[in-house]
Structure formats: structure tokens, C-alpha cells
Amino acid sequence: MSDKDMYYNKAKQQGYRARSAYKLQQLDETAGLLGDGDTVVDLGAAPGGWMQVAAERVGPTGTVVGVDRQNISDLDDPEATVEYVRGDITEDWTREEIRSVVGADDDRPVDVVVSDMAPNMSGEYDLDHARSVHLARQAFDVATELLGPGGDLAVKVFDGRDLADLEADIDEEFEYVRQIRPDASRDSSSELYLVAKNFLTAPVRPGDTLEVEITDTGEEGDGIARVDGFTLFVPDAEEGQSYRVTVDDVKPRFGFAEIVE
Structure with missing residues (x-):
């Protein structure tokens, strides 16, 4: 049985909406992203598999906000505090709505931003890579607006020539960043995740x-x-x-x- 079939069947058996749920599980187990009581913003959340995992791991005292242009059906989890924002994160209205939902203006910062967003595939590798980097930068921008001190970011991107510049830019705003390729990713996929830990809100940087x-x-x-x-x-x-x-x-x-x- 292929990895694709294994994770697809496992998701069906365990009630996850998508096989990608196991990617977030593996990212969390590797990098320690999700904690009890955390506020998590999930970008590109439809159909909701990552939201299910996040809700399980932050528990009833945590909050999960799913953001997507598509409608996301309500999670069947009465204990979880789950919110939904339908919109495009490239639009100011959507970002303002996220801030309102998480209470960012009331000094209740976000602990984790995760993004499994991917572009519509053209089949042209360089173009698909560039589009994935663009989406990753959008997620990075949202993270810098919402994260509190010490917050974390996990964002999907396709490997390619622009990856190093993206990773360097993210690294400037966090204590460190690393690349992780979850086992649940397809063997043939060029996708990886940049996981950035401990967001820096300091007014100074090393070398100043x-x-x-x-x-x-x-x-x-x-x-x-x-x-x-x-x-x-x-x-x-x-x-x-x-x-x-x-x-x-x-x-x-x-x-x-x-x-x-």
C-alpha cells in the first residue's frame, strides 16, 4: 500500500477530514508547536483537517481560527473553541476580521500561525514554486501581525530557488527556523515546511x-x-x-x- 493510500485510509478510519491532518501531527511532534490553551490561526484551513488536530491539542481552553476562501463545515467537537473566517488573506478586510476574532487589538496575541496553503498547480515547476513562495510570504506577514512574543509559525512551501531568501527573511523575525518534511507528505512531492520558533518582538537585533x-x-x-x-x-x-x-x-x-x- 502506498503512503498516499495509507494516510488516506487512516484519515477515513480516524475521522479526519483530510490526510494532511497527519502532517500537522508530525510537525507538532517534531517541533512542539501546539500547547494546551494556545490560540492558533490556521490559514488555508479548508476542509478542516488541520483545525481538527489543532483543536485536539489546544484543548477546551484553547482557540482555533480557521481561515479560507472556501466555506468550512463546523467541526464536530463540542469541547473545542473554534472560529471561522471566510476570506482571502491577501485582502485587508480578511486580516482585520482575523484580528477581531482573536482579539488581537485587546492584547490577546496569537500563539501559533500554521499554513498548509498551496497554489493551483500549473504543472510548470518554477511557476508553482514561485506561487508557493508568494503564499508563504502572505502567511509570514499575517504571523508578524498577530503573533505574541515567543509565538511560532509553520508554513508550507515548494522547494526551489527562492526558498533560501524566504527562509532568511523569516529567520530575522524568529529565534530560529528549520525545514521539516513530514513523513505524511507524498514521496514525489517537493513540499516542505518552514517551522519558525519564538517570534521576536524586541526593538533590537543582534549586531545593533x-x-x-x-x-x-x-x-x-x-x-x-x-x-x-x-x-x-x-x-x-x-x-x-x-x-x-x-x-x-x-x-x-x-x-x-x-x-x-
């Missing part, structure tokens, strides 16, 4: 040089500076002094910098 004032001292003795509310730890810095520093590393909620001699 700036003037800071040390306003506090941490438990390890490092000086603490605040940059637009973001915490920078500066070794060998004294409280009450100002320094010129270079940022070495940035995490979702804090960073590290060294004094410039």
Missing part, C-alpha cells in the same frame, strides 16, 4: 549598537537596561551608569549585550 542606561542589577550580577520596555542584560555594567553596547543575542522577552570598549 546603542547607548543604554543601567537601571537595575540582575540575580547573576549583570546590569539591566530597558529599551522600549525590552530587557537587555549587560555583563560588567554598573547600575546608574550609561554605556555604549552591542547586542549579542535576542530572545523573545530579553536579550544580551556587551559593552563596547
Whole structure:
């Protein structure tokens, strides 16, 4: 039996709407995307297989928002908090509707954005690759608008010449990004998923040089500076002094910098 038949039959037996449900399961098991109580936005969600997996894994205290141009039938899961947005993510109205549904304007950020979107296939490899990159960038844009500090992104893209640039752009906004090819993907497919972990909302990036004032001292003795509310730890810095520093590393909620001699 081919992998296609195996996952198709397994989905039918286990009540999933699409064999692609197992891709999200495998992405989650590999990268730890979905947690209890998370708010998840699923882009290109129809027919709802990824929504089913997400709803199972975030539990009754979590929320799953499915977005697609097509209608998505209600999930048969009375415990899950599930919302639906019908629209095209390239349109401002759709993005505003997503923000409204998840309460992004009320400081309730999204924890995870996932996208299994794929273009209508032309059969011309370079064109299909370019279209997949365009859709992936749309998902990336939505993620940067909605994710809270430390949030995650998983987005499908076809392998090809523009992949490296896309991966580099995503990597700038997250702590790290990696490529994952789930076993549930067809052997003949060029699809892979870029999984980006720990969204960075910091006002600084590694390599930045700036003037800071040390306003506090941490438990390890490092000086603490605040940059637009973001915490920078500066070794060998004294409280009450100002320094010129270079940022070495940035995490979702804090960073590290060294004094410039």
C-alpha cells in the first residue's frame, strides 16, 4: 500500500477530514508547536483537517481560527473553541476580521500561525514554486501581525530557488527556523515546511549598537537596561551608569549585550 493510500485510509478510519491532518501531527511532534490553551490561526484551513488536530491539542481552553476562501463545515467537537473566517488573506478586510476574532487589538496575541496553503498547480515547476513562495510570504506577514512574543509559525512551501531568501527573511523575525518534511507528505512531492520558533518582538537585533542606561542589577550580577520596555542584560555594567553596547543575542522577552570598549 502506498503512503498516499495509507494516510488516506487512516484519515477515513480516524475521522479526519483530510490526510494532511497527519502532517500537522508530525510537525507538532517534531517541533512542539501546539500547547494546551494556545490560540492558533490556521490559514488555508479548508476542509478542516488541520483545525481538527489543532483543536485536539489546544484543548477546551484553547482557540482555533480557521481561515479560507472556501466555506468550512463546523467541526464536530463540542469541547473545542473554534472560529471561522471566510476570506482571502491577501485582502485587508480578511486580516482585520482575523484580528477581531482573536482579539488581537485587546492584547490577546496569537500563539501559533500554521499554513498548509498551496497554489493551483500549473504543472510548470518554477511557476508553482514561485506561487508557493508568494503564499508563504502572505502567511509570514499575517504571523508578524498577530503573533505574541515567543509565538511560532509553520508554513508550507515548494522547494526551489527562492526558498533560501524566504527562509532568511523569516529567520530575522524568529529565534530560529528549520525545514521539516513530514513523513505524511507524498514521496514525489517537493513540499516542505518552514517551522519558525519564538517570534521576536524586541526593538533590537543582534549586531545593533546603542547607548543604554543601567537601571537595575540582575540575580547573576549583570546590569539591566530597558529599551522600549525590552530587557537587555549587560555583563560588567554598573547600575546608574550609561554605556555604549552591542547586542549579542535576542530572545523573545530579553536579550544580551556587551559593552563596547
